[in-house]
Amino acid sequence: MINPVTPWSATVQADLSESMPIFETALKEYKLKIYDVGDSIWLVAIWPNGGSIAFRLAFGMNSNFEKVAISEAPDEILITASTRLASYRIILFFPKSSGTMFRYTTTLRTKLPLLIPFWPRDILPLTKGGSTENTAGQVHVKQVGSRSGQLFFSMTKPQVGSVFYFQNLTAMSPYCQATEVSLRETVGGKWPELGFQFPVNAEKPLPADVEYIISDAFVKLDAAIPELDCDVVESYLESLATTYLLLPKPAPSQHDWLPTAEKILDNIYNHKGCWTQTGGSPYLNAYVNDYKTPAEIMVQLAVLLPLQEYLTWKGENHPMYQDLSDGLTTFYDKSIGSIVRWHPALEDDLDKSEEQKREMVMDSWYLHHPLLNLSRLALRGDEKAKKLFLDSIDYAIKVARHFEYEWPVFYKMTTLEVLKAETAPGDGGEKDVPGSYAHIMLMAWQLTKEKRFLLEASRAIKSLDGLAFDIFYQANNTAFSAGALVEMYKITGDKKYLELSYCCLAGIFKNCQIWDCDYGYGKNFPYFFSVFPLNDAPYTAAYEELEVFAALHHYLEVTAGITILPSLKVLIPEFIKYAVGRLAYYYPTLLPPEMIAEKTKTGKVQKDLWVPLEDIHDGWEKSGEVGQEVYGAGIAFGIIPRQYFKLTIFGGTLFINYPISNFRELKNSVTFHVEGSVSLHAEMKLLGISKTTLSKIKVEQKIKSSYQRVAELSDGAYKLVGKGIVRIILSK
Template sequence: MHLDETAPYWQPFVKAEQVSQWVVGLDHQLKQATDYQDVPWSLEQGQLQTCSTPNSFWLIYEVESAGKLAIRTCFDPQTIRSVKLNKKTSTTLDFQVEGALGLFRVKLELASQQPVVLRYTTSLTPNQDFSLEALPRDVYVLDKDYDPSTTEGMVYVTQNGPTAGLAFWSVTKPVEGTIFYFQNLTALNPYCQLTHTDPSGSVNAQWPEVGFSLPASEQPLSAGTEVVLSDAFIYLSKTIPTSEFEAADQFLEAIDSIYRHLPKPATDYFDWPKLANQTIKALSESPDCSRHIKNHFYVNAYVSATQKPPESMVQLAILVPLTEYQDWLGRAIPLVDQLQKSIPTFYDETRATLMRWLPGEPFRKEETSEEEDHNKIDSWYLLHTLMNLGRLAQNGNVEAKDLLFRSIDFAIGAAHHFNYNWPVFYDSLSLEVLKAETAEGRGGELDVAGLYTHVMLQVYELTREPRYLAEAKKSAERLRGKGFELLYQSNITLMSALTLAKLWKLTGNRLYFDLSKLGVANVIARLWIWDCNFGFGQHRSTFLGVAPLRDAEYVAAYEEAEIFATIHNYLIELNDDVPPSVRLLFSEYMKYLLHRGRYYFPSQLPLEMVSQQPREGRILTDLPIPLEDISTGWKQAGTVGQEVYGGALAYILTTYSYKNFDDVPVIFYAEYPICQADYQLVTKDSGYAVYRLGGTAENKCRIRLLAKGRQLPQLQMRDEDNQTGEPLSPIHQDKNYQQYEVPGNLRLRVDWTKPA
């Protein structure tokens, strides 16, 4: 396997060096096992066997008589007394394993034969109350003689904090192959609730040991109560990636294959337009959300947080999607004009750029953080602000276009100074780097090169000047070689992926499409593909959430709203070129955010699970402004603060998920992206509309037809491509709405007739 040597963040080969105590002597134990039994499943790539050692029950996958994958399905530190096959089908084997701790049940399943996906689920009924301490991981890479020390491979990405319990790696010696490991953390909720533990960071790699280590318990397991200890999937492939782009493609294929087998929570409808109106009213009128300085109106970053100057990024984060919502609504929103008038006050003539902090307004704090300095520029903040100016300019806002072009040369000068490798902080006058890296050895804000590409492409589209396109191309090149370390901030990485897709279509250079998919894979690798239902998590949902930063241990309202809008635009921009795995996961992400986004709002949560001592400002539980942060189950929500600019969440979800035509008497709502919509009037009182859904046919989403007036007109909805023409039947309805459940990737026709 040969990799691009110019790729500094591409993870190096790994081999057995500093092994844990669970590896030492493992080869001897497995060699001494005498109860090897063939698993009667025909696999193209290898042979499966089971065996037991004094303290473990194993599934052994042997490949070409050259290497082995040893999977520890259950572990009892004292002894395994007996193993009994209880039940057998063509694709499942159920074992009863008696140990000193109690009775284990191990279910082995061939979840898919092409591609090969194995699943093993282990539960335990303890004989007595006890606490679990240090436990081993469950997967080991071995050679044909069960020796781990001779093996080598490449680890691409593993779980980071509360993200999905995944590990993705290749074996390069003694035999080539790629493995994708996935621990279904949702199944561990009862264990976490009983033991007061958290599965964050529980899946990792210390070669040759990979996979899941059950968190040590703080509270004991109870005698006689069965609890799931592991629910793992393994995807097996004979091929190994030869570049970061092939690694991204293979990762997306693997996670798609496993996602289809996961149990998923149900969704229900939430009234986002109603909350959007309430949020805009609060943003406009609440003295805790805004302030006036020198006759200009500014929104705060957090509720009641006025010790810092207003921030340009915050104003634009509210304003830009609000202008889109204003178009959706069909009438003027006074807040739009108020915010637009405040944006020019952030321009600094000396530096010739828009600034983060309002010039001339002091920090009213005894101690300031590293970012609270008028002279400092955080790389992503400036470019995010320019990107939003570009969005306004592309929609015809002349003043925003002027501010963008007055600031663009500063951004270009900084890009050249840093050679398109953006640090965390730099001085706004000298461009001196004040903080180079996010952490030692991890580089600066790696995905910001993509955000700069985004801005340059916007300016090119506004001017058609070749120098801006050249800048976009040069910056895009800097995204190469980062592998699964590309993501610094998830919304920025995804916006970069969108602009790279546009750059590919504009230039025909396939590199940009491959880089786009790499960015997408980075974001999907950080999804929380599990639902945290322990502790405070019993009152909320986190399924398919995504953290704002690479190392953040919470999901955040504004970043998720921006990701939602970017995903929608990505799916429309690429259309049929979207890989099926991305189409599935992006559509599912949108569906689940529409369901769980409500839990960002404190009024939707029990009072005891909302922090009353946030880091920023204060929490007003009756104010329709979202909390910034939701963590895993043992932490309260809102520990960062109540995020005023996160108020964009409600009207972003409304704008993108509710299709509203002036001449159509119903509003069409879909959990999956509405990729295309048009309508035709037949008479003044009748007509039809056609809506094309994203998603895939294997998964379903909810549709609602909502009355604009006091009641619905006469309606029929059908699958436009179904030749039978049979109307679909609603699953719920009243005089104001009809609700349906349909597969993704449909064209739906809605015929209406107004009552006489």
């Protein structure tokens, strides 16, 4: 099969074969050759088997390179070049890494203001003879929307190997700010033209005589071509983690959640826009000032569960908990033997404006999500939640068996008629629902010890086989499915469950934005390492991010004592570290008014209210268009029990932005384990402790085989290695 190509690729193979390299070097067992072919400067990576792939380091824009100079330094090469239109600097760097990697950073300084209507992609597979149109390969991962600028592909004709490519899109923010363009959908392409397509500025000219970074690419070369699902996702996770260790990373945002939690609790409980009264009982609205949409059970439980966690941590009660708990039983429908989505007394108010806003219509994941939260409350001793959960579980089983463990998007609860089978034509239904279903079956087993629930879980999980990255449908459900799969692995010893958990997590990290959108309104929001709720979602969402945060904590808890992929000990803790501060910026109280949309789809935004916006968009788009989601208002309630630890003996609180385990208070000391990588760092703060006591505290961390003193950076603040035992000692 011949692949169609553009004119900017059609002659590259011939140009390279007819040119002599201007520089050659070796990178481990690979050869690297640099060519100047007129309008482009190329780096050709040659595999040990002779296969090769070309990387465009610079593009001349309708002009040829006239002066190219190369100088060497330890671990890097500097290339300076110029055309009639601009001057370029290219730094080719060879970082110390466990993989075979190089990085090229290209800057551009134009001689006059320029509009740039086109730019070709920067990766092209080559052949030993013939033309690039005859090559073949498989693209495993590419950028979607504003997600990471990543590309993972294998070249299979000829059999060459694989490439993991990652653009540090943060570096292009100044260019985007100057020209008002976006970095969405810039890394990808169609075989054989792949890689980064620099975002063109066809309307606002690039200023003259200002240097901008136009590419900052990390490239990892691999001789292997993964074929099995587990090999593909494990190679992706390993490559992403290896690259992540080398990436420039912003400082994580800081936020003290303790006072914020009290503001949030007060705002939700007392603000009328958060509540609807039905039958004399209060129910949370999904969105502030949305009185048209009936109360939903998912919304009540989405706040109730983290509120229960927070109140338990705090050791106090609050009347809002009882209000929410008392209203749950009204969502149970005896005629079908299950909880339902909408408040039964309000179904006539459904306006049918959306497919699911109809009587007895169920979105498949919407049944399992409330059941999961009910089971969590049940395991913590809530008898009302336990009864609702167990009274509904047989209906969930009935639905699963009816659909043969492959769920559609929408169905009728009474007849099980399929109302919408696929998310898009040919894409199937909600593919991570088997994982959610298996999760609630495991919870039912924990509550009852009935083996039938384990059997149901194993039947459902078979539907995940062969999906790899495509298990991902909704981020929070996929992330919690990963933990459930590990629990199945611990029960059965079957390694396929552990491997499937890696597929779930690969889907999560594939849908992350590991760059900072520092242009437009993006200057006001810390995007780095955020996660998108759906494969095609155009924005990140508050509630789903909170649940992914909680689910990744859970994954580390259930894998304690199990050897998991080292890459996960890099990626999971770092997601948590950045989420802890970033999630605060969903609250409009921390955002400038000009960033918030004037019109919302649902309800009305109250900018001084501690209830988060649902949606954060690309830097050139305003946020909060969907609404101000009440069901996401429990962010602080979910974060505090996982990142704040009471220090009874010191009279204060410990905050850490990394996951930890084995927290123990002894007579004169506290110990815990930091659960990450020695290549990274966590931040710890000792809060609410008197200066006198702080002066008597010594912090140590076990590095290799011995404890070493950790220096105090400022009052009660410390920088810890990302893995190891920490002890805090109060001297007499």
